[in-house]
Amino acid sequence: xxxxxxxxxxxxxxxxxxxxxxxxxxxxxxxxxxxxxxxxxxxxxxxxxxxxxxxxxxxxxxxxxxxxxxxxxxxxxxxxxxxxxxxxxxxxxxxxxxxxxxxxxxxxxxxxxxxxxxxxxxxxxxxxxxxxxxxxxxxxxxxxxxxxxxxxxxxxxxxxxxxxxxxxxxxxxxxxxxxxxxxxxxxxxxxxxxxxxxxxxxxxxxxxxxxxxxxxxxxxxxxxxxxxxxxxxxxxxxxxxxxxxxxxxxxxxxxxxxxxxxxxxxxxxxxxxxxxxxxxxxxxxxxxxxxxxxxxxxxxxxxxxxxxxxxxxxxxxxxxxxxxxxxxxxxxxxxxxxxxxxxxxxxxxxxxxxxxxxxxxxxxxxxxxxxxxxxxxxxxxxxxxxxxxxx
Amino acid sequence: xxxxxxxxxxxxxxxxxxxxxxxxxxxxxxxxxxxxxxxxxxxxxxxxxxxxxxxxxxxxxxxxxxxxxxxxxxxxxxxxxxxxxxxxxxxxxxxxxxxxxxxxxxxxxxxxxxxxxxxxxxxxxxxxxxxxxxxxxxxxxxxxxxxxxxxxxxxxxxxxxxxxxxxxxxxxxxxxxxxxxxxxxxxxxxxxxxxxxxxxxxxxxxxxxxxxxxxxxxxxxxxxxxxxxxxxxxxxxxxxxxxxxxxxxxxxxxxxxxxxxxxxxxxxxxxxxxxxxxxxxxxxxxxxxxxxxxxxxxxxxxxxxxxxxxxxxxxxxxxxxxxxxxxxxxxxxxxxxxxxxxxxxxxxxxxxxxxxxxxxxxxxxxxxxxxxxxxxxxxxxxxxxxxxxxx
Numbered sequence: 146x147x148x149x150x151x152x153x154x155x156x157x158x159x160x161x162x163x164x165x166x167x168x169x170x171x172x173x174x175x176x177x178x179x180x181x182x183x184x185x186x187x188x189x190x191x192x193x194x195x196x197x198x199x200x201x202x203x204x205x206x207x208x209x210x211x212x213x214x215x216x217x218x219x220x221x222x223x224x225x226x227x228x229x230x231x232x233x234x235x236x237x238x239x240x241x242x243x244x245x246x247x248x249x250x251x252x253x254x255x256x257x258x259x260x261x262x263x264x265x266x267x268x269x270x271x272x273x274x275x276x277x278x279x280x281x282x283x284x285x286x287x288x289x290x291x292x293x294x295x296x297x298x299x300x301x302x303x304x305x306x307x308x309x310x311x312x313x314x315x316x317x318x319x320x321x322x323x324x325x326x327x328x329x330x331x332x333x334x335x336x337x338x339x340x341x342x343x344x345x346x347x348x349x350x351x352x353x354x355x356x357x358x359x360x361x362x363x364x365x366x367x368x369x370x371x372x373x374x375x376x377x378x379x380x381x382x383x384x385x386x387x388x389x390x391x392x393x394x395x396x397x398x399x400x401x402x403x404x405x406x407x408x409x410x411x412x413x414x415x416x417x418x419x420x421x422x423x424x425x426x427x428x429x430x431x432x433x434x435x436x437x438x439x440x441x442x443x444x445x446x447x448x449x450x451x452x453x454x455x456x457x458x459x460x461x462x463x464x465x466x467x468x469x470x471x472x473x474x475x476x477x478x479x480x481x482x483x484x485x486x487x488x489x490x491x492x493x494x495x496x497x498x499x500x501x502x503x504x505x506x507x508x509x510x511x512x513x514x515x516x517x518x519x520x521x522x523x524x525x526x527x528x529x530x531x532x533x534x535x536x
Numbered sequence: 537x538x539x540x541x542x543x544x545x546x547x548x549x550x551x552x553x554x555x556x557x558x559x560x561x562x563x564x565x566x567x568x569x570x571x572x573x574x575x576x577x578x579x580x581x582x583x584x585x586x587x588x589x590x591x592x593x594x595x596x597x598x599x600x601x602x603x604x605x606x607x608x609x610x611x612x613x614x615x616x617x618x619x620x621x622x623x624x625x626x627x628x629x630x631x632x633x634x635x636x637x638x639x640x641x642x643x644x645x646x647x648x649x650x651x652x653x654x655x656x657x658x659x660x661x662x663x664x665x666x667x668x669x670x671x672x673x674x675x676x677x678x679x680x681x682x683x684x685x686x687x688x689x690x691x692x693x694x695x696x697x698x699x700x701x702x703x704x705x706x707x708x709x710x711x712x713x714x715x716x717x718x719x720x721x722x723x724x725x726x727x728x729x730x731x732x733x734x735x736x737x738x739x740x741x742x743x744x745x746x747x748x749x750x751x752x753x754x755x756x757x758x759x760x761x762x763x764x765x766x767x768x769x770x771x772x773x774x775x776x777x778x779x780x781x782x783x784x785x786x787x788x789x790x791x792x793x794x795x796x797x798x799x800x801x802x803x804x805x806x807x808x809x810x811x812x813x814x815x816x817x818x819x820x821x822x823x824x825x826x827x828x829x830x831x832x833x834x835x836x837x838x839x840x841x842x843x844x845x846x847x848x849x850x851x852x853x854x855x856x857x858x859x860x861x862x863x864x865x866x867x868x869x870x871x872x873x874x875x876x877x878x879x880x881x882x883x884x885x886x887x888x889x890x891x892x893x894x895x896x897x898x899x900x901x902x903x904x905x906x907x908x909x910x911x912x913x914x915x916x917x918x919x920x921x922x923x924x925x926x927x
Contacts, residue, residue, distance in 0.1 A: 195866065199873035203854075224841065224866040232844055232862050240858060431873075450615065453623055463594075467631060471623050475586065475615040482590035482822075485873060 160297065160339040160366055162398050166508055170390070170417040173507040176367075176398055178244040178296040179337050180236065182211065185398065185419040186507075188410070188500045189214040189246060190427060190493050194223070195239040198427050199485040200493065202240045208462070208490070209497035212244040212296075214422040217289050218253030221279065222272045226292040234294030246297035246422075247290045249328075249343075250281050252304045252371075252403070263303065265320070283327035291338055297367065298335075300328035302343045305372045314347030321345045322359040329363050339366035341400060347372060348381050350388040357392035367398040370418070374403045383412050390417040407436065407499055407523055411516045414503055426496045430489030433477040437465070437495060438519075440527025444488065449474040462494035551688065551730040551757055553789050557899055561781070561808040564898040567758075567789055569635040569687040570728050571627065573602065576789060576810040577898075579801070579891045580605040580637060581818060581884050585614070586630040589818050590876040591884065593631045599853070599881070600888035603635040603687075605813040608680050609644030613663045613670070617683040625685030637813075638686035640677045640719075640734075643695045643762075643794075654694065656711070674718035682729055688758065691719035693734045696763045705738030712736045713750040720754050730757035732791060738763060739772050741779040748783035758789040761809070765794045774803050781808040798827065798890055798914055802907045805894055817887045821880030824868040828856070828886060829910075831918025835879065840865040853885035 166173040176183040190197045192213045258270035267282030286301035302321040332340045342360035346352030373382045400420035433445040452470040464487040476484035506515035557564040567574040581588045583604045649661035658673030677692035693712040723731045733751035737743030764773045791811035824836040843861040855878040867875035897906035
């Protein structure tokens, strides 16, 4: 799609970020990649093991999803990066022709692997699947992501845990910055892959600022904010964002990793974030929970057993408009595959509808009003906020 | 669909069976119901709990499926027949507008329920879900099936176990015939539901004959052969079919319950059977096994890990023609939902392609040749017959 404009330039760029409009700090834009355009603010469904769990790829596309996130940690262990490369790369392997961003593996090594050992060199760990020993370094992480064929490659970092002492946050951030430099060197110059750096520094404004400056000195195609949504709470997350985003360049995409709820996304867009990823819509779908414009609905709840209404009659998604809540309740209670299939579909569709509404509101310069109205609406029947008893 | 022709008759019939062609004993036909036409020989995917496991209903339809089977036992326990009726019936509940046949619950009570107690009256049993006590009688089974809105209702019977003594097979058959009479009485005259009787009698030709005669005296819209494929082996099953089918009227549909493999279906069509149901394509799909024209393929097998070929490039099914065996192997090994979704889809599609090929062969009066060639082809790479090592 972007092959033509690229060929006109002497030096082709892997991605191009076009900022179309701003509404206070909120930004409307588009990231052009060799696999298509990512409309921002963008939400990336998580396709951990080369599949968005319980969804056909064409169905993911039809929800309005522009870009997927793939997990380096999972894919390096199974089926293996070299194997995926031999089979034509991750796009071909999983039948997804749109853009793909891969994480660096750093976060999952910390949260999933057994017997981790971190050194200056990298991380040695045991696979959670078979206990085999593996090593991830900045160089190997970049190599894997390029083998997978990711459109957007993430620098290898250490996700600073929360809570942790300032001293530890600083050491961790500084290690991540040295790894960011090694990531950039290993990446070299690529024409079909872009590289993002990741700001760390915990909840400390000065560390975040130093981290952002270090990354800017190295130079990346986009900048992510990492180490948030790890237990610090929404207030602290937003405060840290407010201090971090102004340190990032206006002409590059900004990505808040692992976030979040619809409310989190509104608040982060309000603070200038362009990209998001989260397992929430997919994981919730597998656990019987649906996202709607009236809040979250827990289909396990007995109150739905005789309810002939669909999840959302106004939705364009068949999973939300064509099946009764009674039927969905029955499927969830029965542990049927179709429960996860329908609710994941409805949730990803909702998230993409939500992102489209955000983009429209920014384009029409009414994002603040939209955010306020949407927050009120999302909480109106939210079963996770006491809307109905869970039985 | 059949509402028009029905309205022309003084006495409307719930179904109409039209025999279009025969090729020796094999029959090509069509059963008209108020929810559409069932082309025979027909294969009914099993939709136990109001869902064909791991498939969207529109996807089931697109495979060429005309009719689904629903399980009375499961649906009476959860979500309950009265609830389904309040919600508009099973078709509306599960978003399936085509014909539905429901079994009587007799078979599942014997295979799934705890603490069964059989008497002349019926069966008292404990739910496998919550241990609650329930009763199924011919009257209640018919009531449930009519509440569900089944196009084809099955008489309540006892599935005679195998092996069993001749005396027990006789007693069981005679009980089933008394229950068949009570089923007919309870059913009364219906204009939107048809009622099938079920021949029992184990592997004893004279008992089968007496059972068929008893059912003919009562009079049904179709006749099923029950109590087969329960461990007696294919040879004995086919021998029993050969003795039973000639006792059934030519102008009514014949249904072999719970069968079977493609080879079983060929052999039963050869002996005059019109309808089949089996969990094989769906259950196998959830266990990593694919049906193809070259035999069964076990995707768990390591031999597929690097195989870029699709399951069947010639298939019209995206699950069979658009994903590599390597990817399917990866999904199966990773326990991903998508593995079950794709393999179930491919299998149901294969079964319906297979049934269409059978119907075409009968129409063209070459069923014997087709059956011979297909048996050779199906066995050519069958991994369940030693085609490749399972690791």
